[in-house]
Amino acid sequence: MGRIIAVSNQKGGVGKTTTTVNLAGVLAKLGQRVLVVDMDPQANATTALGADKYGSREHVYHALVTETPLGALIQHSEIEGLDVLPSGPDLAGAELELVSALARETKLKSVLAPIRDRYDVILVDCPPSLGLLTLNALTACEGVLVPLQCEYYALEGISSLLRTIDLVRRSVNPRIRITGVLLTMFDRRNRLSFQVEAEARQHFPNVIYETTIPRNVKLAESPSFGKPIVLYDPFCQGALAYDALGHEVLVREGLT
Amino acid sequence: MGRIIAVSNQKGGVGKTTTTVNLAGVLAKLGQRVLVVDMDPQANATTALGADKYGSREHVYHALVTETPLGALIQHSEIEGLDVLPSGPDLAGAELELVSALARETKLKSVLAPIRDRYDVILVDCPPSLGLLTLNALTACEGVLVPLQCEYYALEGISSLLRTIDLVRRSVNPRIRITGVLLTMFDRRNRLSFQVEAEARQHFPNVIYETTIPRNVKLAESPSFGKPIVLYDPFCQGALAYDALGHEVLVREGLT
Ligand SMILES: Nc1ncnc2c1ncn2[C@@H]1O[C@H](COP(=O)(O)OP(=O)(O)OP(=O)(O)O)[C@@H](O)[C@H]1O
Ligand SMILES: Nc1ncnc2c1ncn2[C@@H]1O[C@H](COP(=O)(O)OP(=O)(O)OP(=O)(O)O)[C@@H](O)[C@H]1O
Ligand SMILES: [Mg+2]
Numbered sequence: 001m002g003r004i005i006a007v008s009n010q011k012g013g014v015g016k017t018t019t020t021v022n023l024a025g026v027l028a029k030l031g032q033r034v035l036v037v038d039m040d041p042q043a044n045a046t047t048a049l050g051a052d053k054y055g056s057r058e059h060v061y062h063a064l065v066t067e068t069p070l071g072a073l074i075q076h077s078e079i080e081g082l083d084v085l086p087s088g089p090d091l092a093g094a095e096l097e098l099v100s101a102l103a104r105e106t107k108l109k110s111v112l113a114p115i116r117d118r119y120d121v122i123l124v125d126c127p128p129s130l131g132l133l134t135l136n137a138l139t140a141c142e143g144v145l146v147p148l149q150c151e152y153y154a155l156e157g158i159s160s161l162l163r164t165i166d167l168v169r170r171s172v173n174p175r176i177r178i179t180g181v182l183l184t185m186f187d188r189r190n191r192l193s194f195q196v197e198a199e200a201r202q203h204f205p206n207v208i209y210e211t212t213i214p215r216n217v218k219l220a221e222s223p224s225f226g227k228p229i230v231l232y233d234p235f236c237q238g239a240l241a242y243d244a245l246g247h248e249v250l251v252r253e254g255l256t
Numbered sequence: 257m258g259r260i261i262a263v264s265n266q267k268g269g270v271g272k273t274t275t276t277v278n279l280a281g282v283l284a285k286l287g288q289r290v291l292v293v294d295m296d297p298q299a300n301a302t303t304a305l306g307a308d309k310y311g312s313r314e315h316v317y318h319a320l321v322t323e324t325p326l327g328a329l330i331q332h333s334e335i336e337g338l339d340v341l342p343s344g345p346d347l348a349g350a351e352l353e354l355v356s357a358l359a360r361e362t363k364l365k366s367v368l369a370p371i372r373d374r375y376d377v378i379l380v381d382c383p384p385s386l387g388l389l390t391l392n393a394l395t396a397c398e399g400v401l402v403p404l405q406c407e408y409y410a411l412e413g414i415s416s417l418l419r420t421i422d423l424v425r426r427s428v429n430p431r432i433r434i435t436g437v438l439l440t441m442f443d444r445r446n447r448l449s450f451q452v453e454a455e456a457r458q459h460f461p462n463v464i465y466e467t468t469i470p471r472n473v474k475l476a477e478s479p480s481f482g483k484p485i486v487l488y489d490p491f492c493q494g495a496l497a498y499d500a501l502g503h504e505v506l507v508r509e510g511l512t
């Protein structure tokens with residue numbers, strides 16, 4: 001049964017998509033069968049994996065709202081063992097369309113159930129909000145990976161995310177837990193990064209990953225080539241950090 | 257009548273809040289009477305202006321949903337002539353609560369109508385989504401200022417924002433226009449910034465501001481002191497850039 005991990009933080013631009021795509025690339029290279037589910041209408045993860053978002057193809061919206069079987073929607077990436085359930089612009093409409101649907105929070109969970117056995121890890125990239133699309137990901141998953149940008153606003157937003165996870169645990173998903181908090185865009189030249197790191201390690205003593213992701217321009221360049229960092233520039237600082245994260249996630253999740 | 261400008265882009269972390277708060281600081285220093293409306297449940301603009309978001313005080317949610325008069329909600333900032341209508345965590349609930357309300361897109365417009373004469377400029381900081389909170393801001397405003405981060409994903413998201421503005425123009429707000437596109441976090445050391453700039457100037461030949469905001473760590477530090485950059489470090493690169501933007505906005509909007 002594939003482990004489902006939601007990558008979520010309602011603060012914008014903290015590295016959710018960059019983490020989802022590059023962690024997926026590393027895990028696939030380490031032999032795991034990986035599916036990336038893009039639950040963000042911006043479809044950035046879809047682009048970063050070179051999947052087609054503008055074409056006539058259907059995407060995750062059609063699985064959630066019109067119940068198209070996944071087989072017709074899942075695309076292969078350039079990496080052996082890494083597939084993607086792409087997003088598209090229609091997904092923005094799903095937030096409002098699902099509001100009055102029955103069991104609206106559990107749509108993604110039931111959509112993924114029939115294919116979970118085909119993957120070892122399913123990573124769900126969430127939009128920067130705590131609306132129905134993110135609630136669907138939090139209901140379907142076992143764990144939440146929280147990217148935390150090393151900047152001031154990032155710490156402020158954590159308490160509302162933890163409150164939402166708590167609400168989800170008490171209502172629709174009793175087994176949800178935080179798999180880990182990942183410090184992203186860490187800049188050694190800037191004391192703000194060290195301050196945020198110290199405060200975060202105090203707030204989350206046992207859940208912060210040992211691996212920290214440095215600010216590295218190659219990570220910002222690789223999406224324009226539709227390739228995860230492990231293909232675009234496998235020996236840059238960013239790639240080495242995501243490689244270390246991949247090993248840490250495997251151990252923590254007992255996937256080896 | 258105060259000019260209402262929404263600062264919006266559904267891509268996360270592109271500098272919406274940083275632009276709202278620092279442009280407001282500059283315009284107030286130049287003698288304009290300014291109100292910042294924080295329509296983001298994260299309440300980052302509220303924090304950056306030193307307003308109280310954790311206390312028992314009511315905030316914009318109470319104006320929108322329980323129709324509390326604004327007089328009781330608006331707080332003064334440390335800068336003479338700059339007020340703030342703060343946000344708070346309850347605002348996240350407003351998205352779902354407003355869904356079935358009558359004239360749900362025009363709530364903010366009617367809330368602001370009675371106080372528009374007291375201000376020259378009203379800046380509305382939007383969350384990273386195109387849901388009901390942003391739609392309220394796009395319905396209430398005359399213009400939209402679009403911060404565009406100089407990174408690859410930023411250009412991708414622009415087309416869905418323009419599509420939404422078009423829909424708003426044809427339905428609830430015929431006078432909406434783009435007041436300007438602002439290039440943010442421009443990093444001279446990184447060729448990606450120059451590529452995004454060239455492409456953006458091609459897409460929006462007449463609407464891009466002359467002023468570009470450089471990446472400058474002081475802009476990321478000032479929110480932790482609850483002060484806009486014009487108070488925290490008025491002569492750093494970031495402050496000089498927002499000062500130039502303030503002058504450009506005054507001229508473009510004919511406010512001088
Ligand atoms: N470690 C890093 N070093 C340099 N740039 C990075 C790093 N991580 C992410 N970026 C860049 O920062 C921007 C924000 O990252 P990303 O889009 O992954 O965040 P996000 O949380 O998914 O954003 P959103 O909230 O819009 O979904 C992107 O342009 C990305 O390329
Ligand atoms: N020019 C800049 N130089 C350096 N850091 C910046 C700059 N502009 C913004 N930042 C920092 O980048 C982060 C993102 O900026 P900000 O929060 O203003 O974006 P936003 O679009 O409002 O995000 P959200 O989508 O979450 O509302 C913040 O930590 C901010 O302090
Ligand atoms: Mg993303």
Ligand SMILES: [Mg+2]
Pocket residue numbers: 272273274296300382383
């Ligand atoms: Mg913001």
